[in-house]
Amino acid sequence: MPFFATLFALCVTTFPTLAGGLSPSPFIVPVQRLVNTPTTGHSLVRAGQARLQAFSKAHSQVNGIPGDHAALAPPAASLTDQIVTFTINPVVNGKNFSLIVDTGSSNTWVGADPANRLQPGLGLDLFEVTYGSGAVLGDETTNTVNITPGLAVENQSIGNALLSEGFDGVDGIMGFGPVDLTQGTLLDNAESTIPTVMDNLFAQGTISNETLGVFLAPTTTDDPVNGELSFGGVDTSKMTGPMSFFQSTLPFWSISQSATFGGVTIMDTTTCVVDTGTTLLMLPEDAVTTYQDLIGATLDPTTGLLSITEAQLSNLTTLSFIGTDINGETQHFDLTPNAQLFPRALNTEIGGSADDILLITASSGSNDASTIDCIMGQSFLQRTYSAFVTPNGNPDAAGTVGFATTPFTDATTN
Numbered sequence: 001m002p003f004f005a006t007l008f009a010l011c012v013t014t015f016p017t018l019a020g021g022l023s024p025s026p027f028i029v030p031v032q033r034l035v036n037t038p039t040t041g042h043s044l045v046r047a048g049q050a051r052l053q054a055f056s057k058a059h060s061q062v063n064g065i066p067g068d069h070a071a072l073a074p075p076a077a078s079l080t081d082q083i084v085t086f087t088i089n090p091v092v093n094g095k096n097f098s099l100i101v102d103t104g105s106s107n108t109w110v111g112a113d114p115a116n117r118l119q120p121g122l123g124l125d126l127f128e129v130t131y132g133s134g135a136v137l138g139d140e141t142t143n144t145v146n147i148t149p150g151l152a153v154e155n156q157s158i159g160n161a162l163l164s165e166g167f168d169g170v171d172g173i174m175g176f177g178p179v180d181l182t183q184g185t186l187l188d189n190a191e192s193t194i195p196t197v198m199d200n201l202f203a204q205g206t207i208s209n210e211t212l213g214v215f216l217a218p219t220t221t222d223d224p225v226n227g228e229l230s231f232g233g234v235d236t237s238k239m240t241g242p243m244s245f246f247q248s249t250l251p252f253w254s255i256s257q258s259a260t261f262g263g264v265t266i267m268d269t270t271t272c273v274v275d276t277g278t279t280l281l282m283l284p285e286d287a288v289t290t291y292q293d294l295i296g297a298t299l300d301p302t303t304g305l306l307s308i309t310e311a312q313l314s315n316l317t318t319l320s321f322i323g324t325d326i327n328g329e330t331q332h333f334d335l336t337p338n339a340q341l342f343p344r345a346l347n348t349e350i351g352g353s354a355d356d357i358l359l360i361t362a363s364s365g366s367n368d369a370s371t372i373d374c375i376m377g378q379s380f381l382q383r384t385y386s387a388f389v390t391p392n393g394n395p396d397a398a399g400t401v402g403f404a405t406t407p408f409t410d411a412t413t414n
């Protein structure tokens with residue numbers, strides 16, 4: 001048998017699922033949860049709004065809207081202002097780093113903790129990511145990133161911080177956003193981009209499908225209950241229904257959604273960023289006002305979050321996100337009344353009382369249609385399996401975001 005025919009036969013015998021058109025198993029990596037305390041509800045809202053401003057800046061830059069055209073990268077500094085951050089622990093050059101899992105930015109860098117830095121690179125290829133309230137400046141180094149056994153990214157360009165501000169308790173970020181968001185972060189070459197971890201894993205053939213699956217558990221206590229990341233495909237064992245895919249628009253992971261509460265439209269179709277780096281559900285100001293009025297919620301001055309009574313809780317109904325999937329069909333993903341509550345176990349960590357009933361929805365502070373004013377943050381993603389799919393071989397093309405229900409979709413945890 002000629003060599004290639006032998007190889008083909010081998011492949012067909014060894015990987016029958018490939019012949020059947022299915023993807024090989026993805027690599028599953030556990031996610032740690034860090035609770036950043038003490039913080040306040042006010043700072044969670046501010047962090048969400050700062051994130052929106054940076055997304056808006058990146059959006060206006062790629063869409064040619066006049067404005068402040070700084071680097072595309074959003075403000076990761078607000079990441080450690082979030083009550084919860086999700087991290088993974090890759091090993092680089094023998095060091096184990098705790099990196100924030102961020103679908104809202106795309107640079108990967110380490111060294112926020114001065115005691116945990118890499119050796120400086122040979123050339124001085126400076127990078128800078130500017131944030132709402134801070135920045136990281138450092139040099140790019142090329143290293144192998146060992147994410148989990150069998151899943152190593154070779155020749156990954158990683159930022160090694162020389163100066164950073166705003167990253168307590170973590171070493172840096174692993175950016176899972178589209179490569180476009182790295183544009184403008186290399187100081188000597190504003191036009192160039194830095195291939196992301198996902199781009200390199202695909203280019204190197206380590207994964208055959210440039211998909212990241214994200215499964216996060218709701219926050220019930222201060223325990224570091226894990227979720228997981230799935231590299232190279234989705235983990236169907238964590239899904240309780242089919243996945244619906246929505247077209248994403250660059251430069252970040254963002255999809256068109258509207259929202260209803262108890263069947264009443266509270267948000268017309270708008271662009272929502274799907275972001276593991278934001279705690280709250282950030283919605284346009286008028287959507288939040290309508291939602292608040294329908295429930296009768298009040299804005300709690302102590303925490304800065306919407307607050308409801310037991311009677312209003314028993315009257316709470318479903319908050320649905322509605323979009324047209326890539327097959328042209330209308331799909332909705334629902335937050336049950338319980339899923340709309342801020343985790344009560346964390347009430348006292350954000351300046352509230354244990355028996356407060358607070359809501360996860362906060363106002364973007366704007367109704368300006370030209371800006372980005374919706375983030376489907378952790379509060380949504382802890383109830384829904386999400387997938388971030390880059391069209392194979394073309395990291396510059398807009399991909400799709402998939403959602404599926406999980407055992408946590410209807411769980412009563414808050």
Ligand SMILES: *[C@@H]1O[C@H](CO)[C@@H](O)[C@H](O)[C@H]1NC(C)=O
Pocket residue numbers: 089090091096097146147148
């Ligand atoms: C890094 O350390 C954490 C615990 O701090 C551990 O869970 C993880 O498995 C380690 N990572 C690797 C790749 O060894």
Ligand SMILES: *[C@@H]1O[C@H](CO)[C@@H](O)[C@H](O)[C@H]1NC(C)=O
Pocket residue numbers: 154155204
């Ligand atoms: C990594 O870079 C080295 C040096 O440029 C090269 O020889 C090697 O083939 C690269 N490896 C991969 C997997 O791209």
Ligand SMILES: *[C@@H]1O[C@H](CO)[C@@H](O)[C@H](O)[C@H]1NC(C)=O
Pocket residue numbers: 023209210211233234387389392402
């Ligand atoms: C990659 O995986 C996603 C998620 O399961 C799927 O929708 C997509 O079709 C896959 N792409 C290819 C080329 O197989």
Ligand SMILES: *[C@@H]1O[C@H](CO)[C@@H](O)[C@H](O)[C@H]1NC(C)=O
Pocket residue numbers: 294295296311312315
């Ligand atoms: C319950 O909801 C209905 C319909 O939105 C409203 O008319 C009623 O006032 C609400 N009751 C309470 C206690 O908030």
